[in-house]
Amino acid sequence: MIHNVPYLAAVALAIIGLYAVLFKRNLIKIAIGISILESGVNLFLITLGYRENAVAPIYTNLPEGTSIPEGMTLPVPQALTLTSIVIGVAVLALMLSFAVKIYQHYGTLDSREIRRLRE
Amino acid sequence: MNKIAILMVFIIFSCALISTILTLRPFGEPKSTEMDDYIIKNAQNETGSNNAVTSVVFDYRGFDTLGEATVLFTAVAGVLLVLRRNAHE
Amino acid sequence: MPFQEIINIVLPLMIVASAVIVVALKDLLAAAIALAVMSLLLSLEFYMLHAPDVAIAEAGVGACLTTAILIFAIKATRRMEDGR
Amino acid sequence: MSEPSKIVKTIASIIFPFTMVFGIYVILHGHLTPGGGFQGGAIVASGIVLLLVAFGSAEIAKRVKESHLSILESIGALSFISLALLGLSTTFFYNFLAGSNFIFGRIPPFGSNPGDMNTGGVLPLMNISVGLKVIAGLSAIVLVLSLFARSRKQRKR
Amino acid sequence: MMGSLFLGASVFLVICIVLAMIRVIKGPTVPDRVVGLDTINTLVVVAMILCGAASRESIYIDVAIVYALLSFITTILIARYLEGGEI
Amino acid sequence: MKAFAVTAIVAFVAYLILTAGSGHLALWSIDEIIIGVILSIIVGILSRGIFVKKSYRMLNPKRWLFGLAYIGPFFIAMAKANLDVAYRVITGKIRPGIVKISPNLKTDLGITMLANSITLTPGTLSVDVDEKSNDLYVHWINVKDEAMKKMPRDYRYVCKNFPDWIRRIAE
Amino acid sequence: MIVEILIYLFIAIGLTFNLLAVIGLLRFPDVYTRLHAGTKCTTFGSIFLCLAVMIHALRIWYLNGEPSSSIMPIHTLIALIAILITNPTGAHAIARAAHRSGVKPVKAVVDDLEEDRECHSKKSST
Known part of the structure; x- marks a missing residue:
């Protein structure tokens, strides 16, 4: 169980992010919560691809004595995480720009207040 | 009423996530599929690139990168659309 | 390698701690700083898990761009989470 | 009150070219060392944030116009898709340059090797095109947000 | 031999990071937190270099260079916001 | 060009x-x-x-030689600085204050090098710089009374003879 | 043999100063003194740790003789130079921002900057 701490941390990050999304009322805090959730997913994917006593799947100046399929971490989860990170920053920028625009219109960032003002 | 529903959703999701973790393989010993071994062994010959991750990103799974580029483009267009008119006023 | 295991136990706990701080802080600027710390430690964790590609991406995006975007947004709106 | 201090300005002007060199290095060596189009693009965009912080947006407006950014983004997207289309005789995203002894067309020996720039087939070209796209997109986001924040502040006064 | 030495040193640095995080958590004002962030930046760069040397991978050190260059930008960005200038 | x-x-x-x-x-x-x-x-x-x-002043190779020679005294001062901070961390004896010094440096590069050297050397930290007259405001962790007598404070108490070195390197 | 002793010595010095920096960060009373500890000691400690790595890598280069083993010492040197340039500048920026946002030094004997700013604001107001 103690060795599975990275998995637990990934799940804990996801739960914290979910908490922020569901219970916080500030729009910027909600965006931050989504960002944390996404970090949890990234950590989970990378942790799935980790092999003990292995190095990254890059052949440039590989240390001597590395066995080729077993001595390397899995490349596919890393590639997926790579695309996920750039998508994350783009989506965060989009969410924040919406939040800024909403603040300009309604003068508040509170989600419930905005819902009340809209009616 | 609304608050109770949100709390229920939160608790159900958390329980699902935690119960998933308990059934996973131990840390550091992944189940290596045939695909991963194939990519690690043959990436250098087939794509000529030393970095297996780059060859996965742009060659074996190029469609993912295409989708990612589309999402990036859409997000940038959205940000410009939302904010730019205001900057000119 | 016991050292590797120690690192892999301590770092995730710190990441979770900083995430808790991010959610708990009322000052959004301080939350942005804590988010920067979280992404810093996350990048170190990726590095320790032998994924340098992802570590560079997380470093470039999390260290500079995310904080920059958040601070611009905070500047355009207001700094405290609740209150006028 | 609003100017950054002289020391920060001087150090920023020293750091900026090296950030650019390092970002382009990361983009170009994506098939040899950790890095690639996304990472290098993020680093170059961070260099633009550095300019924005140290010298203000007037300095950037002298150098980069919005039309430049949109042209860069279009060039990146178009070259990416056309590079993918060129391999269509076999499949989409087929690496047609690898092993052809043309530009970037060498195949490295199997196993550990010191790394040769002239390998990788279409991967370096794709890295460059995605890098252009990411540079243009992220810099546009940052510039527009900062302009918006500034205009909000002026209206408040 | 040398590898485990460098890894042990980086474990020590990670413990230093834990102590520096206490300042980020406690810090009464925002500048205190930024000081903590700055210290953690330097410690993380050094820890990355040590781990790269421990795993005998020379290409890993690029990540440390990226961090050393970019963390500076975050610091002066927050400093600019704090002193109230236009960013 | x-x-x-x-x-x-x-x-x-x-x-x-x-x-x-x-x-x-x-x-x-x-x-x-x-x-x-x-x-x-x-x-x-x-x-x-x-x-x-x-200015193309830094293209002169003589300045680079002086810059290399500057590393020696700078490193010694840095080692002293760290022992000093270690002493203050353990004992907790501080007597802080912000003092103003005028090193009479003209170029931006010179004042930048001086400020960074001051930050890394014993007990001092550059806080602010005057944009016009290039005066430095230095946070000093252990203010000495001799330095407080004259109003344009003597910079030798704060940063020894670093301004002379830097004048040779950057001006 | 002597090289190994040198590496051990440098790592010990570097770790000691990094630990001192963190303790100082926790013990000192206000922002400026914390910056003293957090900047000087971490820079000094990282110089020694990087030197240890560089000596180790240079020895490998000397024993091995291939040009590709020169990558590690050179890149470590670049990272060290980046730390050396950016760290004091960041400290300066934080100190200036803290002073402008109104954080006063605790137990200060003298504060010339505050006096000068008050003089300046009086002049401009009258």
């Missing part, structure tokens, strides 16, 4: 240092050098007015 050339050459050298060890042509391979030339032209165009402003 000269600014462009200087920037491009600096970028080229930086690229060469980054890619050292790639081939057998005295550490570099021919591909890297070709790509380095293209890259240095791009970087030169991008940052032509930023890296080099107006």
